Amino acid sequence: MDDPLEVPIRDDTIRLGQLLKLSGVVDDGATAREVVERGLVTVNGEVETRRGRQVHVGDVVELEGAPTVRVTSG
Numbered sequence: 001m002d003d004p005l006e007v008p009i010r011d012d013t014i015r016l017g018q019l020l021k022l023s024g025v026v027d028d029g030a031t032a033r034e035v036v037e038r039g040l041v042t043v044n045g046e047v048e049t050r051r052g053r054q055v056h057v058g059d060v061v062e063l064e065g066a067p068t069v070r071v072t073s074g
Contacts, residue, residue: 004060005067008074016043016061017051025066035063 007023014022017032020041026032035041036051042062043055055061061069 002067004070006070006072008072009057010074013054013056014071015051016041016048016053016055019055019061019069019071020051020063023061023067023069025061025063025069040064 005023007019009019009022016036017029020026020032020035021029026035033051037049039047039049040063041048043053044059055071057071057073059071061071
């Protein structure tokens with residue numbers, strides 16, 4: 001496995017859909033909604049279907065075919 005892409009956030013949490021866009025894993029909100037609703041995204045190894053899910057510093061987010069993302073404090 002490659003090293004995860006570290007994405008710094010300003011606050012303690014960020015919504016999953018926002019993180020996917022911020023990290024560049026998806027191009028826009030519509031794509032974020034689609035991949036999350038289809039169950040293609042995992043947070044800390046568990047499938048997540050809520051794009052509004054609060055993701056915390058230290059969490060690891062994965063989407064098949066995209067770099068693994070680790071949330072860091074920014």
